[in-house]
Ligand SMILES: Cc1cc2nc3c(=O)[nH]c(=O)nc-3n(C[C@H](O)[C@H](O)[C@H](O)COP(=O)(O)OP(=O)(O)OC[C@H]3O[C@@H](n4cnc5c(N)ncnc54)[C@H](O)[C@@H]3O)c2cc1C
Ligand code: FES
């Protein structure tokens with residue numbers, strides 16, 4: 001078939017399927033910028049079809065057994081790099097509501113069967129759903145490279161559109177999320193199957209009185225608000241507090257303008273999704 | 286070029302493929318499995334959905350090499366399963382199609398959905414089927430057909 005759209009084909013590359021993390025890192029070191037990592041492949045295949053990215057070597061992580069694991073230990077939930085969105089969505093005992101809601105809002109159930117949490121996070125497009133939820137929950141990413149391993153908070157992982165704060169020879173092996181974080185929720189607004197215009201992930205710990213609001217799709221990387229940037233009076237009514245959050249947004253959110261939405265419309269939607277999320281958590285109509 | 290082996294609808298087949306070939310194109314052009322359809326080639330319409338080792342994937346977003354050594358099933362390959370035969374009859378009885386182009390994808394997807402949860406209903410059913418688009422808009426007939434076929438997935442043995 002040669003008619004029609006460029007989506008029908010992918011430019012040539014060599015497919016590599018390492019069996020271990022060290023083998024994957026070796027391949028990435030060897031081929032440098034000519035190699036790209038693949039997890040579920042939904043993002044990278046779409047980008048290659050659209051000729052937005054290219055690679056001479058595609059390193060598939062799906063052959064590395066340990067990356068497919070979900071583990072609970074020491075109060076953390078650790079999710080390996082090839083764990084699919086579908087698998088997380090189906091975890092009945094998942095207490096992290098923001099994660100559950102964000103994950104089950106992504107694309108559709110069939111895409112979620114292939115796509116991974118780490119892949120969605122590493123895609124680092126402003127409107128992807130995983131990062132705001134992960135950041136509000138205080139998640140961090142495990143990074144492995146030739147020099148060894150390190151952990152970075154997901155809030156510091158995404159530098160800008162498609163830009164991560166890891167080297168080309170490094171991979172993310174998984175993400176860990178503290179399970180004691182409190183109550184959380186994720187609300188997004190998208191028109192039909194379009195990408196989010198704005199999303200809000202809110203996490204509140206009533207005991208320690210900590211509140212974190214993370215706004216997705218409003219800037220190149222998620223915007224984080226907490227007690228130091230938002231005026232939140234414990235004991236005050238939700239409605240009053242929401243108005244306080246809106247005031248902060250007026251002063252500091254500065255939503256971007258793009259083909260999906262103007263800055264003004266995005267501001268309205270941001271206020272709507274944050275209000276909905278806060279009412280979910282604190283009650284109120 | 287490399288040679289891969291795919292069990293397509295029960296038959297073990299070999300194909301010589303490039304690493305950058307899509308499973309969809311290999312199924313249709315090299316293995317003659319034309320029962321799998323495509324419209325968007327970008328993961329949106331779901332018409333290219335197949336069961337890969339029993340799980341639904343969009344074959345336009347899957348590399349052929351990823352299916353090496355695995356089992357691919359499309360609607361026609363479900364014919365050996367009595368439940369799935371009844372499901373397909375239910376599509377016919379309910380007129381759950383107009384042009385029929387989306388039917389193979391809805392059949393494999395709803396077969397998967399019913400095999401997991403033969404009690405599924407309402408919004409859950411709609412959500413589970415939301416990965417496939419019917420351009421002719423026969424959704425209500427499709428939901429009815431699937432709902433009606435639930436009894437076979439409760440009563441009949443898994444494979445006959
Ligand atoms: C029809 C459709 C609808 C969609 N709707 C949504 C939506 O509503 N919300 C949403 O958030 N997304 C949406 N997406 C995007 C999709 O969810 C993401 O593309 C997908 O989650 C990426 O996961 P993946 O495992 O397929 O990643 P891949 O495609 O394998 O990788 C994505 C990127 O991350 C890099 N990467 C992957 N794993 C690692 C790793 N371990 N270490 C370092 N880098 C890595 C890759 O090199 C690549 O650049 C949609 C996509 C489609 C096709
Ligand atoms: S052709 Fe694969 S989803 Fe449309």
Ligand code: FES
Pocket residue numbers: 381382383384385386387388418419420421422423
């Ligand atoms: S019957 Fe025509 S696309 Fe569904």
